[in-house]
Amino acid sequence: MSIAEKFVSMEYGPAPEDSKEAVAWLGRHGHRLQHFIGGVWQAPAAGEYFDTVDPSNGEKLASVAQGSAADVDAAVKAARAASSGWQALTPHARARYLYAIARLVQKHSRLLAVLETMDNGKPIRESRDIDIPLVARHFYHHAGWAQLLEQEFPECVPCGVVGQIIPWNFPLLMLAWKIAPALATGNTVVLKPAEHTPLTALAFAEICQEAGLPAGVVNIVTGDGSTGEALVKHPDVDKIAFTGSTEVGRAIRAATATSHKRLSLELGGKSPFVVFEDADLDSTVEGLVDGIWFNQGQVCCAGSRLLMQESIAEVLIAKVQDRMSTLRIGAPLDKAIDIGAIVAKVQLDRIRNLVDQGVADGATCWQPEVTLPARGFYYPPTLLSNVHPTSIVAQQEIFGPVLAAMTFRTPAEAVELANNTVYGLAACVWSESINVALHVAAQLKAGVVWVNCTNLFDASCGFGGYRESGYGREGGREGLLEYMEPAWFKSAPTLPAEKTVAPPELGSADDSDTATGPTGSDVPEIDRTVKLYIGGKQARPDSGYSIEVRAADGRLLGEAPLGNRKDIRNAVEAARKAASWTKATAHNRAQVLYYIAENLSQRRDEIAHRLTAVVGEKQAAAEVDLSIERIFSYAAWADKFDGAVHNPPFRNVAIAMNEAIGTIGIICPREAPLLGFLSVVMPALAVGNTVIAVPSEAYPLITSDLYQLFDTSDLPGGALNIVTGYTSQLLKTLAEHDDVDAVWCFGDEASAAAAKAMSVGNLKQVWTNEGRAIDWFNSKLAEGRWFLEHATQVKNIWVPYGE
Numbered sequence: 001m002s003i004a005e006k007f008v009s010m011e012y013g014p015a016p017e018d019s020k021e022a023v024a025w026l027g028r029h030g031h032r033l034q035h036f037i038g039g040v041w042q043a044p045a046a047g048e049y050f051d052t053v054d055p056s057n058g059e060k061l062a063s064v065a066q067g068s069a070a071d072v073d074a075a076v077k078a079a080r081a082a083s084s085g086w087q088a089l090t091p092h093a094r095a096r097y098l099y100a101i102a103r104l105v106q107k108h109s110r111l112l113a114v115l116e117t118m119d120n121g122k123p124i125r126e127s128r129d130i131d132i133p134l135v136a137r138h139f140y141h142h143a144g145w146a147q148l149l150e151q152e153f154p155e156c157v158p159c160g161v162v163g164q165i166i167p168w169n170f171p172l173l174m175l176a177w178k179i180a181p182a183l184a185t186g187n188t189v190v191l192k193p194a195e196h197t198p199l200t201a202l203a204f205a206e207i208c209q210e211a212g213l214p215a216g217v218v219n220i221v222t223g224d225g226s227t228g229e230a231l232v233k234h235p236d237v238d239k240i241a242f243t244g245s246t247e248v249g250r251a252i253r254a255a256t257a258t259s260h261k262r263l264s265l266e267l268g269g270k271s272p273f274v275v276f277e278d279a280d281l282d283s284t285v286e287g288l289v290d291g292i293w294f295n296q297g298q299v300c301c302a303g304s305r306l307l308m309q310e311s312i313a314e315v316l317i318a319k320v321q322d323r324m325s326t327l328r329i330g331a332p333l334d335k336a337i338d339i340g341a342i343v344a345k346v347q348l349d350r351i352r353n354l355v356d357q358g359v360a361d362g363a364t365c366w367q368p369e370v371t372l373p374a375r376g377f378y379y380p381p382t383l384l385s386n387v388h389p390t391s392i393v394a395q396q397e398i399f400g401p402v403l404a405a406m407t408f409r410t411p412a413e414a415v416e417l418a419n420n421t422v423y424g425l426a427a428c429v430w431s432e433s434i435n436v437a438l439h440v441a442a443q444l445k446a447g448v449v450w451v452n453c454t455n456l457f458d459a460s461c462g463f464g465g466y467r468e469s470g471y472g473r474e475g476g477r478e479g480l481l482e483y484m485e486p487a488w489f490k491s492a493p494t495l496p497a498e499k500t501v502a503p504p505e506l507g508s509a510d511d512s513d514t515a516t517g518p519t520g521s522d523v524p525e526i527d528r529t530v531k532l533y534i535g536g537k538q539a540r541p542d543s544g545y546s547i548e549v550r551a552a553d554g555r556l557l558g559e560a561p562l563g564n565r566k567d568i569r570n571a572v573e574a575a576r577k578a579a580s581w582t583k584a585t586a587h588n589r590a591q592v593l594y595y596i597a598e599n600l601s602q603r604r605d606e607i608a609h610r611l612t613a614v615v616g617e618k619q620a621a622a623e624v625d626l627s628i629e630r631i632f633s634y635a636a637w638a639d640k641f642d643g644a645v646h647n648p649p650f651r652n653v654a655i656a657m658n659e660a661i662g663t664i665g666i667i668c669p670r671e672a673p674l675l676g677f678l679s680v681v682m683p684a685l686a687v688g689n690t691v692i693a694v695p696s697e698a699y700p701l702i703t704s705d706l707y708q709l710f711d712t713s714d715l716p717g718g719a720l721n722i723v724t725g726y727t728s729q730l731l732k733t734l735a736e737h738d739d740v741d742a743v744w745c746f747g748d749e750a751s752a753a754a755a756k757a758m759s760v761g762n763l764k765q766v767w768t769n770e771g772r773a774i775d776w777f778n779s780k781l782a783e784g785r786w787f788l789e790h791a792t793q794v795k796n797i798w799v800p801y802g803e
Contacts, residue, residue: 039215067223082216121341264472269425424466536717578718665734
């Protein structure tokens with residue numbers, strides 16, 4: 001036999017990693033692990049424990065404390081007690097602690113890697129070479145941010161006590177993604193690891209002790225979903241950061257709606273892996289192996305949907321099948337293994353059921369001829385071809401080593417298929433044409449796009465999703481912002497509750513024989529008919545009704561149209577069609593905003609006179625003058641609030657683009673009818689969003705004075721739509737509308753809670769003033785980056801670069 005023939009036929013021999021140090025570590029804890037609260041180990045209050053098992057063989061590793069509400073309460077109290085001392089440290093002191101943790105992670109790297117593989121089932125090569133080095137990288141990187149915090153974020157303060165809930169697919173890495181930025185920004189933490197994989201989080205607790213971290217700064221409470229629920233609902237937690245399923249994310253949003261808790265969610269994904277006919281197919285296949293069979297496909301951003309250009313589909317499928325046949329499946333501690341064990345039997349059963357459903361839907365299933373280990377939870381790499389775009393395996397997250405393959409013909413069709421999902425976490429584009437790759441990348445609804453690469457992560461680059469993949473970012477500068485607030489906002493006074501007017505139960509005009517508005521004995525003559533502003537045109541309200549608008553002294557000033565659900569639907573449709581605004585260059589958007597300011601200045605006296613009857617002469621003049629200035633500010637920001645180019649330690653750059661969120665529904669502040677309206681609408685428009693605005697219920701008439709101003713300033717029809725009416729009714733429709741991407745609500749505390757609770761359906765982004773007063777006349781508080789950051793979401797596009 002020739003050397004070449006021997007090379008092809010050669011089999012890998014077993015190369016098992018020694019687990020004795022990890023077993024000894026478990027032995028030192030008596031195979032019985034407690035909570036880490038206030039810097040010490042504490043037994044569970046209820047005395048209950050649960051088992052964590054090795055997925056590779058089903059054997060018990062240890063008993064772990066089952067956290068109760070009492071345990072969570074003790075941890076939150078410890079974090080609160082430590083909060084003031086941790087915040088009082090100098091930035092350099094906090095940086096030193098994070099640096100020490102990074103060094104200790106490296107010191108104990110082999111123990112952590114082995115423990116992770118034993119508890120999770122992932123191959124030791126992945127734990128050793130990817131997960132643990134990235135854990136250390138996050139603490140090193142955020143040690144640097146801690147040092148620079150006061151210089152880079154001088155007006156910000158930490159949220160306070162942060163509750164963090166992490167998943168089982170990257171147990172220690174997800175811990176680092178969350179704890180490192182939280183500590184760097186001065187927060188204290190209560191972390192709940194996943195029930196299936198708690199061991200490395202508890203090993204990290206020992207690292208915190210070894211680093212001398214002050215007691216209570218990091219607390220770790222283990223348990224099942226009920227433990228996480230107690231943490232989410234605890235009244236003394238200031239922020240919740242969650243990574244996990246979209247279903248649980250919805251439940252957390254609903255549970256926190258009536259509180260002031262900040263919330264960031266990194267949820268599910270169904271990421272497209274788009275391959276064009278000019279791609280290097282051999283490199284593509286290797287990228288696909290990393291994209292879907294890394295960590296057994298148990299990756300939220302796994303490239304689980306293969307979209308192939310039709311002309312290369314047959315060749316690519318053959319290459320993928322050949323490569324799948326070489327993947328080795330077995331005991332994850334074996335260094336020669338490619339695919340390890342599924343984390344638990346419940347997850348294995350889910351994968352099997354979804355694949356069976358996909359086949360029933362018409363997909364063709366192909367698996368290599370492999371022998372799975374007799375013990376443990378294993379599933380072979382699986383290719384489903386001829387998948388229909390609406391099939392369950394093309395729409396639902398399988399979270400296993402299963403690839404669903406489909407074809408496309410044109411780039412436009414590729415984009416349409418790629419975006420044909422409720423998720424928007426990540427995507428891959430493979431093409432030798434940089435023009436094609438970046439053209440498509442810009443159109444993908446995903447928080448991360450990898451060009452000719454896949455599954456690259458770094459602490460310097462933000463990671464997070466669009467749509468039902470959640471909101472907020474982890475990593476990078478934008479990840480730090482999730483753990484801070486403007487200092488003034490945290491202590492701002494609460495607005496008084498708005499007097500609610502019970503809106504009449506009205507049908508549409510088509511359903512009613514009469515459509516008369518309210519009357520009064522002393523109604524003055526109204527010199528014009530005010531209408532809604534939808535799609536660049538004035539429109540009568542569908543209801544056919546109007547609402548009275550009165551001055552401070554009770555005089556009737558006029559009537560505003562009573563918008564309803566259909567008017568909001570029409571406005572959303574108009575906003576969605578206003579693509580020219582979204583696609584306009586930042587320079588062109590700036591010119592339109594400057595033109596609006598110029599036209600407003602021409603009508604200054606007229607508009608100030610109208611405002612005087614409601615807010616008084618002095619405030620009216622101030623509102624108009626500051627409105628002109630505020631529009632100028634956002635015209636200036638339009639082409640300056642841009643992104644960044646990150647330099648991660650790879651042969652890539654990550655282009656961080658500030659992208660418009662899409663269509664935003666805005667409930668404008670009541671207290672400054674003109675200035676408040678423009679202060680919240682202009683930042684959304686400046687960065688390319690389209691808007692449906694509900695103006696101040698106290699004096700909505702003032703916005704009608706702006707219609708002609710917008711018309712004569714080249715603002716495209718539909719970019720801004722204005723619907724007047726009862727705030728409570730219109731907020732509900734906006735929050736529940738699945739084609740609205742975000743809701744901003746600047747009202748009382750009840751309105752803020754309603755906005756969050758009613759938008760759970762599609763998990764749209766929600767930004768509220770939490771019922772706190774904003775001084776709209778103070779430019780330091782009421783304009784600038786804080787508003788622009790909420791009007792954008794960051795997309796990181798990774799592009800090969802360098803040698």
